[in-house]
Amino acid sequence: MEKVVVIGGGAAGMIAAGTAASRGKHVILLEKNDKLGKKIYITGKGRCNVTNNSDIEELLNHVTTNKNFLYSAFYTFTNDDLIQLLNKYGTSTKVERGNRVFPKSDKASDVIKALEKYMVSYDVDIRLNTEVRGILTQDQKVMGVKLANEKIINCDKIIIATGGMSYPTTGSTGDGYKFAKKIDHTIKPLKPALVPLEIEEDWIKSLQGLSLKNVSLKTMYKNKEVHTEFGEMVFTHFGISGPIVLSMSSYISDYLNNKKINAFLNLKPALDEEKLDKRMIRDFEKYSKKQFKNALSDLLPSKLIPVIIQLSGIQEDKYVNQITKEERKGLVNLFFNLPITITKTRPIKEAIITSGGIDIKEINPSTMESKKMEGLYFTGEVLDVDALTGGYNLQIAFSTGYLAGISV
Ligand SMILES: Cc1cc2nc3c(=O)[nH]c(=O)nc-3n(C[C@H](O)[C@H](O)[C@H](O)COP(=O)(O)OP(=O)(O)OC[C@H]3O[C@@H](n4cnc5c(N)ncnc54)[C@H](O)[C@@H]3O)c2cc1C
Structure with a gap:
């Protein structure tokens, strides 16, 4: 069975892991925090504006950077698909002003619970307190990851879902950019957005x-x-x-x-x-x-x-x-x-979103796979894509995460 390592247990990583596992992969999700989705907890002032209920073209119109890159992802895993997935795993949603979608309970934690259930139902091996320090490659192909405790996990595919650099106490400390840079990927200048x-x-x-x-x-x-x-x-x-x-x-x-x-x-x-x-x-x-x-x-x-x-x-x-x-x-x-x-x-650590990131020219928009390194995928905020407030940024994380999940 093909082994997939997902780095980061945020919105993008959790959906990528659950989706890859649902398609028969052996998936290991590595999260450096002691719990999943630490950033999701603080989204929408603790209520999590999980997506936006407008049509796909409208969603795309709210993307400020590289909207064309997201066509495939947004049409493959839509806002409706996300709402259905959350419903299926026990979190019903409601629509508020400006088509903003929230969990009915007004609790961001219910979004995390649903995503965790999704992963557990397909036997994702979730490892908390596990920090990745580097990506191992050979002949332009991924081989595995190296952990902070020096251990190595060998694998066939890697999905990087490490987020941006804003609100670093949630775990988003820009590690994905460092991994990518070391293996010759271009990082577009990192700037605070929605700040x-x-x-x-x-x-x-x-x-x-x-x-x-x-x-x-x-x-x-x-x-x-x-x-x-x-x-x-x-x-x-x-x-x-x-x-x-x-x-x-x-x-x-x-x-x-x-x-x-x-x-x-x-x-x-x-x-x-x-x-x-x-x-x-x-x-x-x-x-x-x-x-x-x-x-x-x-x-x-x-x-x-x-x-x-x-x-x-x-x-x-x-x-x-x-x-x-x-x-x-x-x-x-x-x-x-x-x-x-x-x-x-204000500085990037106070921004809602990090603008800039992995150059999308080096990523296949239909799969999220790197064009430079076989078996390496990028999803979510680590990519050079960002949107306005209203649930669009989480939809980016979910859509790109799902697309990587079905593509590995
Ligand atoms: C205050 C605030 C409010 C927001 N509100 C909303 C909202 O209501 N609606 C909306 O659409 N968007 C909102 N956003 C934006 C949204 O939270 C992000 O776009 C989204 O969380 C990005 O998801 P991600 O999975 O790409 O990254 P993240 O959620 O940042 O997840 C990355 C994960 O990777 C882990 N990680 C990083 N490096 C490593 C490593 N080396 N080893 C192992 N694990 C690692 C981190 O610990 C983290 O758990 C908000 C952001 C903030 C800061």
């Missing part, structure tokens, strides 16, 4: 913890719009984070190379200039005898008021009935275009 952003302005610190809903964030480079995102964001001690910021990071990372990016926050995207001006006139009438600093509480969260006052250039103790039309118009403009200077992304 919080650092901000230059000092006032940002006073907003720490403030979360804004229904706002929009626009980025500009050389006076041209790069991208706009609408939704929810949060201020942190270093800058900004939250769903729209993470998505934005994927669009601006190429521009950010040692350069700053201008961003504009629209605090009232549902209103146009005329409507907001009317609203402000109403509020200014209501608070006409108060000082400016006491006139904005109906329009803004309290933490934001001192910042807006400072940026407006209007004296905070000025009486509202003395504010000029120009000053009010300037204020309206500030509500629509609060200027923010993005200096850089």
Whole structure:
């Protein structure tokens, strides 16, 4: 019986192992942690947004890097296939806003349980606390793996499913890139993706913890719009984070190379200039005898008021009935275009995803096998593919893992 070693017990590795075993292979899964799927536990804030329920073309449209490489994988093992597999092994799912799919229990651990059951039902030999240190090859063909305890496991095929480099405490420490580099594979530069952003302005610190809903964030480079995102964001001690910021990071990372990016926050995207001006006139009438600093509480969260006052250039103790039309118009403009200077992304260890990785030109997209080394397969985040938030990244891990599993 052909012996397959899978390195890494994350999303990609578990599905690859179960699938290869279901097709009659003798599969050994090696995971360096003391439990499986440590990263899955923290996905979707512990609820695991396991995939997205849109059609395949739509899934592909949310892939930011190398979407064409994923056609075969996405059509061979679809989001429906994944949902059915999870159901079969005891985890039912539900669909939420934006077609995001979660386990019905809201527990990421139930996704891991289902994948473990899948592997156990086909007798995968799961070895925890087992770290791989290197790949052994001969005549451009894999021979086995070397473990941290110096032991060697001989095998016919190897599936590398070691993940990226983000959140390294989950076990994703970039080992797969080192293995691949040693045997002459090209590694595309590793960069953080879906990552919080650092901000230059000092006032940002006073907003720490403030979360804004229904706002929009626009980025500009050389006076041209790069991208706009609408939704929810949060201020942190270093800058900004939250769903729209993470998505934005994927669009601006190429521009950010040692350069700053201008961003504009629209605090009232549902209103146009005329409507907001009317609203402000109403509020200014209501608070006409108060000082400016006491006139904005109906329009803004309290933490934001001192910042807006400072940026407006209007004296905070000025009486509202003395504010000029120009000053009010300037204020309206500030509500629509609060200027923010993005200096850089947070480091890779704080990113949801590692962008870059094994060059897909060296991988067969129909099998996930290396074109440079017979019997060597790559799946999941270790590859140079990544997507936006919404369940797409896990679907990449599952689809590529499955494809490797049926191909070994
Ligand atoms: C905070 C956070 C939230 C996220 N939320 C979502 C979400 O809701 N939806 C979504 O689609 N995506 C989400 N993602 C992304 C998603 O988790 C990853 O895309 C996915 O886990 C990648 O799967 P993988 O199997 O390729 O790698 P990983 O899940 O990283 O698994 C790799 C495994 O390999 C093991 N390993 C590494 N090196 C070795 C070695 N030398 N020997 C043995 N074992 C080794 C590691 O210990 C690890 O268990 C999130 C990511 C983060 C960080």
